[in-house]
Amino acid sequence: MNLSNLSRRDFTRLSALGTLGVAAQLSDLTSLAAPTGQVQSGPVPSSKPVGYAIIGLGRIADHFMAGCQDTAKSPHPSKVTGLVSGHPEKAAAIAQKYGVPKSSIYTYENMDEMRNNPAIEAVYVALPNSMHAEYSVRSAKAGKHVLCEKPMATSVKDAQDMIDACKAANVKLMIAYRCHYETTNLAAVKLIRDGHLGQIQSIQSAFGFSCDPADWRMKKALAGGGPLMDVGIYSLNATRYLTNEEPSEIVAYSHSSLTDPRFKEVEENVVWMTKFPSGATATCNTTYGAQMDGYFRVYGSKGWLEVNPAFVYDGLRLKAEYTDDQGKFIQLDQPNPEKDPIHFTNEANHFSTCVRENRTPQSPGEEGLKDMTYLRQIYHSAGLNNL
Amino acid sequence: MNLSNLSRRDFTRLSALGTLGVAAQLSDLTSLAAPTGQVQSGPVPSSKPVGYAIIGLGRIADHFMAGCQDTAKSPHPSKVTGLVSGHPEKAAAIAQKYGVPKSSIYTYENMDEMRNNPAIEAVYVALPNSMHAEYSVRSAKAGKHVLCEKPMATSVKDAQDMIDACKAANVKLMIAYRCHYETTNLAAVKLIRDGHLGQIQSIQSAFGFSCDPADWRMKKALAGGGPLMDVGIYSLNATRYLTNEEPSEIVAYSHSSLTDPRFKEVEENVVWMTKFPSGATATCNTTYGAQMDGYFRVYGSKGWLEVNPAFVYDGLRLKAEYTDDQGKFIQLDQPNPEKDPIHFTNEANHFSTCVRENRTPQSPGEEGLKDMTYLRQIYHSAGLNNL
Numbered sequence: 099m100n101l102s103n104l105s106r107r108d109f110t111r112l113s114a115l116g117t118l119g120v121a122a123q124l125s126d127l128t129s130l131a132a133p134t135g136q137v138q139s140g141p142v143p144s145s146k147p148v149g150y151a152i153i154g155l156g157r158i159a160d161h162f163m164a165g166c167q168d169t170a171k172s173p174h175p176s177k178v179t180g181l182v183s184g185h186p187e188k189a190a191a192i193a194q195k196y197g198v199p200k201s202s203i204y205t206y207e208n209m210d211e212m213r214n215n216p217a218i219e220a221v222y223v224a225l226p227n228s229m230h231a232e233y234s235v236r237s238a239k240a241g242k243h244v245l246c247e248k249p250m251a252t253s254v255k256d257a258q259d260m261i262d263a264c265k266a267a268n269v270k271l272m273i274a275y276r277c278h279y280e281t282t283n284l285a286a287v288k289l290i291r292d293g294h295l296g297q298i299q300s301i302q303s304a305f306g307f308s309c310d311p312a313d314w315r316m317k318k319a320l321a322g323g324g325p326l327m328d329v330g331i332y333s334l335n336a337t338r339y340l341t342n343e344e345p346s347e348i349v350a351y352s353h354s355s356l357t358d359p360r361f362k363e364v365e366e367n368v369v370w371m372t373k374f375p376s377g378a379t380a381t382c383n384t385t386y387g388a389q390m391d392g393y394f395r396v397y398g399s400k401g402w403l404e405v406n407p408a409f410v411y412d413g414l415r416l417k418a419e420y421t422d423d424q425g426k427f428i429q430l431d432q433p434n435p436e437k438d439p440i441h442f443t444n445e446a447n448h449f450s451t452c453v454r455e456n457r458t459p460q461s462p463g464e465e466g467l468k469d470m471t472y473l474r475q476i477y478h479s480a481g482l483n484n485l
Numbered sequence: 486m487n488l489s490n491l492s493r494r495d496f497t498r499l500s501a502l503g504t505l506g507v508a509a510q511l512s513d514l515t516s517l518a519a520p521t522g523q524v525q526s527g528p529v530p531s532s533k534p535v536g537y538a539i540i541g542l543g544r545i546a547d548h549f550m551a552g553c554q555d556t557a558k559s560p561h562p563s564k565v566t567g568l569v570s571g572h573p574e575k576a577a578a579i580a581q582k583y584g585v586p587k588s589s590i591y592t593y594e595n596m597d598e599m600r601n602n603p604a605i606e607a608v609y610v611a612l613p614n615s616m617h618a619e620y621s622v623r624s625a626k627a628g629k630h631v632l633c634e635k636p637m638a639t640s641v642k643d644a645q646d647m648i649d650a651c652k653a654a655n656v657k658l659m660i661a662y663r664c665h666y667e668t669t670n671l672a673a674v675k676l677i678r679d680g681h682l683g684q685i686q687s688i689q690s691a692f693g694f695s696c697d698p699a700d701w702r703m704k705k706a707l708a709g710g711g712p713l714m715d716v717g718i719y720s721l722n723a724t725r726y727l728t729n730e731e732p733s734e735i736v737a738y739s740h741s742s743l744t745d746p747r748f749k750e751v752e753e754n755v756v757w758m759t760k761f762p763s764g765a766t767a768t769c770n771t772t773y774g775a776q777m778d779g780y781f782r783v784y785g786s787k788g789w790l791e792v793n794p795a796f797v798y799d800g801l802r803l804k805a806e807y808t809d810d811q812g813k814f815i816q817l818d819q820p821n822p823e824k825d826p827i828h829f830t831n832e833a834n835h836f837s838t839c840v841r842e843n844r845t846p847q848s849p850g851e852e853g854l855k856d857m858t859y860l861r862q863i864y865h866s867a868g869l870n871n872l
Contacts (some may be wrong), residue, residue, distance in 0.1 A: 300775075302770060349758070351734065353765070366686070367687060369768050371738060371758050377754070379770070381757040385687065401775060402775065464486075
């Protein structure tokens with residue numbers, strides 16, 4: 099596939115490859131372009147949908163549930179078959195929309211009874227960060243596979259407990275790193291893995307926004323930390339999948355306005371710098387005090403690429419300039435035509451494939467745990483005692 | 486002046502203000518917009534041109550000499566009246582182009598005789614970095630005002646010696662920080678000083694290129710260091726004039742390819758992070774191993790701005806988004822129509838104004854010395870023993 103001329107069909111195909119999890123091994127993305135027996139061009143026979151209980155009915159859950167609806171023609175579809183909520187009226191309205199029977203609506207108190215409900219095979223944990231561990235562990239103990247939003251937890255210990263509980267219960271655990279299954283991010287990774295940028299020199303990334311004081315994100319007991327936990331994690335994770343390396347050194351600064359009442363519990367700004375074993379470096383910025391569109395730019399010895407925006411639900415755009423092996427100068431500018439909830443559809447497809455085909459997710463609990471340890475290093479380097 | 490609607494006339498006026506040095510006090514750029522008695526809208530009477538000897542006839546000297554030619558209608562014009570070179574034929578050709586008499590062409594050996602040449606009042610030092618100190622000091626001792634390219638020197642001690650020599654000789658010393666006199670950079674500073682971005686949260690900047698192995702920049706004895714000295718200094722200096730603060734903390738990483746023979750003497754990559762007293766932070770990247778267009782992006786509590794490109798000789802472009810005091814959302818996209826050698830014209834105008842009106846340049850030796858101390862901190866933090 100010639101990435102200098104990515105068509106809509108190519109996007110669809112890259113997307114399909116990513117969602118099927120066939121070639122989304124970011125460690126070996128060169129196989130992305132190769133045809134495989136599992137890639138189907140037309141509708142394929144569907145297996146019985148994997149039934150999900152949605153735990154926490156906030157905004158991101160809406161996207162995920164819409165994403166599930168678009169999996170009907172996938173080899174392994176995903177279906178909302180249960181709800182866990184503290185708001186009965188909200189749950190009832192959503193149940194009606196997705197055809198969830200009343201008997202499959204649970205509260206936080208009685209959700210362990212899911213173990214007796216065979217229509218629920220997996221859960222999607224979309225609660226505030228500090229609740230991820232408890233509800234993932236309880237779901238595992240109820241025999242359900244766990245797809246948990248990021249950040250995985252609010253302590254390294256909790257993250258390890260989640261892994262252990264899922265292992266003990268013999269259920270799968272996946273952390274919802276959307277970008278691992280997203281076409282434009284995969285195309286950027288492929289450009290790098292194929293060597294088009296040469297040796298990676300450095301990466302710049304940022305992601306932040308001005309946070310509403312009433313948001314649960316401003317409560318440390320719920321969030322565990324500030325923008326680093328919530329959106330900075332996108333930049334951190336991107337530097338890892340772009341380089342395909344683990345940071346060998348991390349250093350960070352943090353600052354919070356003393357006069358802004360929003361930042362009494364969680365930090366306002368974090369900037370950090372990482373060095374990777376190859377010598378590649380990354381500088382990243384995150385904030386709850388300013389609009390900071392999520393993006394990354396990668397500088398290599400033969401060229402550069404930028405994905406901007408990189409982390410939102412749609413409208414992603416890849417730009418790149420490099421000189422190919424024939425000495426030809428290549429300029430790419432590829433807006434991604436895919437629309438929300440495609441990221442969530444991809445994510446659901448990937449996890450349901452793992453469930454049905456007994457595979458390990460591309461972003462398992464161990465991937466979330468790694469980020470947790472780096473987040474902790476960043477916080478500690480910046481003088482904050484989080485995680 | 487309404488920056489949301491910068492016209493070509495506004496650019497011309499901002500440019501005139503900058504070049505005259507009238508309001509280019511970056512510490513108080515709010516005065517930029519206010520009319521002053523010294524700003525003339527039409528042609529103004531010119532004083533006798535300030536005569537410059539050009540020391541070192543490389544590429545940047547060509548830009549400066551072209552810039553001087555465009556100062557004819559300035560209140561205090563600048564004129565090339567002498568040349569110092571080790572290449573007689575090259576010097577002869579340039580002398581003919583600029584009407585420099587043969588008697589005003591010097592070698593590096595006999596240039597001290599300039600002291601007897603009243604047509605030369607100032608020098609422009611455009612030699613490799615390690616020669617800046619010697620030739621600035623000799624010029625000062627010959628009674629000439631000194632405009633010296635950046636980086637000021639290859640050691641903090643040399644930089645201090647240059648300041649001392651110019652003080653002792655009662656001549657002016659200016660370091661050629663083009664961007665202090667450049668319209669788009671000034672417009673970015675003004676947007677910040679006027680409060681449109683609110684509290685500055687963080688800055689990202691980069692500048693680098695893939696350096697020719699035959700370039701003098703690759704010789705440590707001539708350059709003093711690698712990309713940090715040559716182009717990284719633009720990002721460093723920008724973070725200072727954008728915040729109007731001095732770094733309180735600096736930390737850096739450096740890496741050089743072990744297999745690339747170019748990086749036996751100078752480093753390949755440097756990334757660094759600074760914290761300022763207000764809490765604002767900056768992350769910067771520089772390299773001789775990749776194309777890295779010079780830019781900066783400033784994130785503030787009320788909005789952001791980006792100048793990209795920011796440091797090249799023309800084609801600069803300012804983008805910004807912010808919410809004004811009336812709650813109106815402002816989007817700026819201002820390409821700067823000015824053409825090279827305008828930056829050098831501005832620079833020459835500023836220094837000649839300082840000479841004729843006995844003013845201190847906006848970027849005096851002390852400004853260069855500050856950057857030298859920060860460059861040294863960056864190098865030392867990265868484990869390199871430069872400067």
